[in-house]
Amino acid sequence: MEEKAILDIRDLHVWFRVYEGVSRVLDGVSLYVRGGEHVGLVGETGCGKTVAMKTAMGILRSPPALFPQGQVLLAGRDVLKAAPIELLRMKGKTISMIFQDPLSALNPVFTVGQQIFDVIRFGHRWIRDDGALTKTKVRGIAMEALTSVQLPDPRRILSLYPLELSGGMRQRVLIAMALVNRPRFLIADEPGSALDVTIQAQILSLLKSLVKEAGIAVLLITHDLGVVRETVERVYIMYAGRVVEEGQTVEIFDDPKHPYTQGLLSSVPRLTGEALAEGIPGTLSDYTEAPSGCRFHPRCPQAMEKCAQQKPPMVKVSTKQHVACYLYHGGGG
Amino acid sequence: MSTRASHHQVTTGLNETRWMIIKDRLGRGWYKFRRNPISLVGGVMVLLCVFLAIFAPYVTPYPKHAGAFTDFQNAFQAPSKSHWLGTDALGCDVFTRIIFGSRISLMLTAVVLGISVPVGVFLGLISGYMGGKTETVIMRVTDVFLSLPALVMALAICAAFTPSIDKAMLAVASIWWTWHCRLVNGITRSIKTEEFVQASKVLGASPLRIIFKDILPNCASPVIVKITLDAGFVILVGAGLSFLGLGAQPPAEDLGTMISFGAKYLPERWWMTVFPSLAIFFIILGFNLLGDGLRDVLAVEEGV
Amino acid sequence: MRFSYFVLRRWLYSILVLFGLSILIFIIARMLPGDPARLALGPFALQEQVEHLRHVMGMDKPLPLQYWTYITGIFHGDFGLSFQTRRNVALDIAHYLPATVELVLMAIVWVLVLGVPLGVLAARYKDSWVDNLVRVMAFIGVAVPPFVVGLFLQLTFSYLLGILPTTGRLSLMTPAPPLRTGLLLLDSLIEGDFSALGDALKHIILPSFAIAMTGIGQIARLTRASMSDVANQDYIEASRGFGIPNRVIAFKYMLKPASIAPLTILGLTFASELSNAFLVETVFAWPGLAKYGIRAILRKDFNAVMGVVLIIGLAFVIVNLIVDILAGYVDPRIRIKHEEGE
Amino acid sequence: MSEPVLKVENLVKYFPVRSGLLHKIVAHVKAVDKVSFDVQKGEIFGLIGESGSGKSTVAKTIVQIYNPTSGMIYFKGQNLSKLTKQTIGRFRREVQMVFQDPKSSLNPRRSVMSILEDPLIIHGIGKSRVERKRIIHTLLGQVEMPSRYMYKYPSALSGGERQRIAIARALAVNPSFLVLDEPTSALDVSVQAKLINLFLRLKKELALSYLFITHNLSLVRTIAARAGVMYLGKIYELGTMEMLFSHPVHPYTKTLIAATPVVSKEEERVKPREMSKEGEIPSPVNPPSGCAFHPRCSIAESRCSQELPSPVKVGPGHLVWCHRAEELAVRAEELVVLE
Amino acid sequence: GTDIGVAVAKNIFTMSNTQEFGTIDPARGTDYTESYGMLNVYDPLVFPSPTGKIEPKLAKSWTISADGLSYTFELRQGVKFHDATELTAEDVKFSMERILALKDGYSWLWSGIVKEVTVDGPFKVTFHLSKVYAPFLSTLPWLFIVNKDVILAHKQPGDFGEFGDYGTNWLAVTTNEDAGSGPYTLMAWDRGREIVFERFLDYWGGWPHGDKHIDEAHSIFLQETATVKTMLRRGELTMVEHWRTYPDYQDMAKIPGVEVLTFLSPEEMSFKINTKRPPTDDIHIRRMLAWAFDYETVIQTLEPGSGPARGPIPASIPGHNPRVFQYHMDLDKARQELEQSKYYPDVPTITLVLPTGLENRRKMAVRFKEKLEPLGVKLDIHIEPWGRMTDLATTVETTPNIMVTSVSSNYPDADTYLNCMYHSRGSGTWMSTEWLQDPLVDQLIDQERTTLDPEERAHIMNVAQAVIVERCPDIFVYVMPLRVAIQDYLKGFTYRPVMSFYYYFYDWWFEK
């Protein structure tokens, strides 16, 4: 499909074995990110965003996870089949990531320095560049990285423990660690959503400028529609382990097609103060007994008989917009 | 009036759901329990011990040998068909004695925990909830008790009184509460900052109500787990005291006393020591495995 | 800075606890019936003799005064006279303590050398047969009374195999190294007397192992649990994501945070080892403080009981203090929490 | 204006910070420092601010979980510091609270039934178990939950459902005033939308007044009539929604609005130019002198770091605590006019 | 380091003890280990013979005044203390005064009786008594003579004026010094492990067996019999002391090269009945108990080699009455006595206490309980640490109905039993838990102690024993055998009927 795609997830299924049986969390997710592209993945809690991302990174523990079907191609290599050492080589160099909660993603008993040094030391890029990697050199690279995320006094910060930093500073450290080995692709799982709006805004704009400059592709995962709209070019809307809509950010926000996207957007409170819509009726159903057909159909105000029977395939509704909904199967395609 | 009838219907309907929910909870617990075969084994072991102890007079070949019985001609018989585990210095059947001995050990445990757990839990709740001076005093006293190994403390207390199994129990109980006090104090301190406790306060609940309705249920499962693990330790401490000669009084013998007597005849008459030791091991292992399994089963499930 | 305050405060509290302990034991020892003077004087002593000894021991004074005399004496290193040996208890303790210290230290070595690696191994191969084996071994450690372990070890290695000695710290024919620390292993090492060292080692192996069993089990279990706990933390996933090799993750990024929980219960392990010593020293005729203590307790040798209890309490306090400091050293969260004023 | 339901006057709440060898109080967290506002009957009053600005502390002081360090709180004219054993019961029935964290706001070891029965038992509402059950049935209906949830345990509920139960628990005593402390911040937008609508419906049906605490500006804009903007324990701007959002005066308010991610072009137009430099939120133990916002403020003057600003009335019911309030207000006016 | 060649040539003797040494200060020690420690390091004036006769030791001869109030001793000359100074009458006087002043150890034997000690010449000393005390000479083996000069050289400040602390602190602390003249000197003392005595080559008595004598004697503190057996098997122990159980000695006897020696000791096992506490205050109950006891089984299966008891005094002790009544098991008689009791049929539970760690007593107690059960009499058995037992004995109320103890002689004279067990003045000690307090018995004992004529005295003692047996304050079970296991190359073991005097290393030699 997309030649230059750095990440290409094809019809990915991820299941978990749980008490009730098998939890079919991801059910045929397909998405791609091209080199240098900024893509968003939006959806409500529990829709499978993090599972998708961890799968892409090859860090989802299996068991309990099962991968019955699908492919995850990272720079052309299938993550699910790759040898561990191969995966390891790609980390940092090809792909990197940032977690949602900056405190829990930093090891509390090592200093920032100790952690970032290891990331540099094991990022193979530097070794290939010019052989020896001296202590001072590592230190220099680390300081540079911290400076680039606008942390004041990087020397001091290297000797501090994560606990001694504020949330914003921790998130910056994480960004520095993610970018220090100059990856080609970055997955950001809700960066800043644990922080205050003002700090979040700072972090997002920092991230945006850094990756823009370096030409890094980004997959931004979030449940905050506003963040997506302000950060990425293209967006995937996920519901219950499936992508339901995909397209240019502007188009989707102006003209959402899928009833779920519509419901979601109308639920967002506005700075302009309009009254809120009623939200989406019902709740996300259990993955062990997920609804047949379109997983959204029990909550969909426009559901048809067909919806309960068969999984709707993605159809093109405009040049840059795809949607998985039978409403658009008649003409739009 | 029809409301009555409809209400009745509502409640019966509800009761069905209630039953289903209970079934579901039990099912989940059982599932987790079952997944851990080790804890299942532990449960079976404990049940077996309890069963044998309760029905000791019926399952042992020589129930008479548990009382005042001597047959010096038959003393020190090695294991044989008529005495599977041999006979002891008095000529009593070791197997019979072991079953009756474990009965005493189990009783000791039950009494010690029966006394010390409620006391410890109560003091832990009070100190944790009240804080301030009350807490300081209670917890410092606890520290005093905890700064000596349980066995040493029990030994000191026990030696001061007439040694007997009930004094030994008292001695162990008099220190065992501290562990539960500390455990519950810790839980209470963290639970009392939870929002549901504050909500209860806002609703005007009295401190006692909060302690017993909000905090206590949250202590229950750690305490239950601790009890099962404790059971093993209490048996150990009790056996230690008995080993040093402060245990059950003749003709009754608990397992520790049996070992202590038997050790005098090592290595030639090993069966007098080895089999009661294995019995202790069996019981304690059972309780420990069970406790470990329960820890998983009773953990609060995180939300959906 | 403030972490040291925290440690200091713990220390002060501990001293208070020791005071409480001394009062408690004083009460237990003296309020209850019994007359150690009569016991010490042997069966035929006349009432007059008993009164005399009671007077010599200060037992005819009111209790609070006795306590005061005792506690002030302690500050001069005077633990009072033992009824049994008629020596100052401090002297007796100085004589018996090193043997127990040596035993317990050796047991801690066992715990660290066996318990921690077993735990790591089990976590590494979680749910495999290795894990189950380690778990069962750990359970055995917790479930067998230490005196039974002692007896069985004796039975196997001394009686059946005859490769290790049954009792004592040193063979009769081995001359003891000159007394320096009282720890035979250390003393013979200092002296360069390797035959004594070997002999002392042979003697300490069984009893220290019997004492260590419980601790090995506990530490192995805890290490396993906290290793698998840490394995589920976000930061470990993050490390994977940053491309840190698995071996570095396991032995650096996981081991350090996972060592905190076992570390904090090392104090408890120590306590359980001391308590095991009370049983095991009896089995191995180990001339240690625990054995002295049992005799003192059974014979109501007040001052000796007080002395032993206080020394054990003190040891407990010191060990916990060390554990606190170590935990603070390993886990910055503890340090920082206190530096921020809790 | 009529007599307000709730009136908070110069409310102060300090938490001691202990340290040192003797565990002495070495400092105070100035969680709330002279905060005043009032809530009218039937009104929703919003309290906005970043994490640690003292919003929850205000709420908990109002519902008497904390005792204020100083200051007065009047509920329906009654001074809460004068509450006695007899009157506190009545107050508890009038004022209830819904907490932020759906995970910790319900006791995981109790069933929904038992949780909802508690307030009824405490206040003697419903004489028999059957009657209480009926009331709970009604309560669940009010928060749009089926009765079968009665026997569930919180672990079986989603975040939104838990918050509904928490609301039902607050409603059980039939209060007239609810303190809502970020009741939706942990929830998804679609769930949040449903809850917000529920709040609005309940307010209308039960004639309630709310103190609504949030850090989500869009949300407060949507739901509240008036709001106060808090920063490090103090209110810096207070006014009606219209005033606050179309004529924000304080640089902090503007910063907040500017930082809010939005989903439409219309909203973007409302956003003011950002007024702050990069920076972290200082600690409330040692808040900056003068106007606490001055280290982050791009237009701060020297007096900002020295003197505490006094309130300036820049419009009807619109108060701003800023040394440069007047000149900013004028510019704000101009901006609106220009557009 | 020590020279290996010398070490090999040495005769090293090792024996086990169930009990640690507390002190070997001759004014302080009392129990069996302490006693033989003192015995080997210090010399007394007189010594008991294997038959219990008092023989000269440091004293060559002695005379008793006609009123029986002064005893004059002629001392052996040329006796050297371990520091090579000579032992004189001054040292004897000092030793007696010291023990009386310290009021410790065996001082009870003489306190209130010895009024004064006078030195009549460098080697002549007289003890002046305040009242006639017939067994006086028999008690003197316990007066160990200490070196006055050495003691005073080590005195520290203390309660005894010019004598300071009488050297007690020094003797409590020292591990390789002593103040004795005995055949052995204290060589090393590792508390909790062992105590070592070394041959004193200049001993005044000389060394008749030359190099075969024991050069070094180690007493090792060993509780576990299993260990003891192993060490004995390996030849690491030369002797196992007498505190083990019969089956243990049976096992040991099977070890090649090991011999078990059995002697009838002056120690009698008895079930002491509290005559003042219900229901045993009723003589019928006491007799019932005596009839119900299974003497035969106990003697034959539990303690083979023991002698039948007859009254309170073992047959080997001078003054024993061989004609007193002795019970045997007869359950019919027991039932008859029971039915005559005022408590019948609801006899309160009878409590029985025995000390920790003594297997035979436990077995006897259980056997007893087994026999009493069919009679409808309940027996409550408690095993108590020794310390507790002595506590219990201090008052009538706390003394249990029955205490199982054995009393050994302190001096070879029936008085040692009569006085300690049955005279009212002995009440409150573990030896007299009968609480007999019978005026007639008291009177008889007082009379016996002050009668100098041996025949008259023997008669009074016979009567006293008959009266006591009639009161039935004890179940006299058996005279205990004394067993020791030795390597067969140890020769010369000599039994003497006084506690610990059979562990006299000087008697022994190696015949390898």
Ligand SMILES: Nc1ncnc2c1ncn2[C@@H]1O[C@H](COP(=O)(O)OP(=O)(O)OP(=O)(O)O)[C@@H](O)[C@H]1O
């Ligand atoms: N290890 C696991 N075992 C079982 N179920 C899992 C596991 N990991 C995730 N899930 C389930 O997969 C679903 C999707 O989880 P995921 O964390 O991907 O959601 P998300 O979209 O990232 O949500 P959030 O916004 O809350 O982070 C959830 O229902 C979760 O319970």
Ligand SMILES: Nc1ncnc2c1ncn2[C@@H]1O[C@H](COP(=O)(O)OP(=O)(O)OP(=O)(O)O)[C@@H](O)[C@H]1O
């Ligand atoms: N019980 C307490 N003891 C000590 N300090 C406290 C306590 N409660 C709150 N604080 C401190 O008071 C300050 C204000 O806290 P508060 O919870 O009121 O803020 P908030 O505005 O509700 O923040 P958030 O948005 O995170 O809920 C914080 O610095 C907090 O650490």
Ligand SMILES: [Mg+2]
């Ligand atoms: Mg997620």
Ligand SMILES: [Mg+2]
């Ligand atoms: Mg808050």
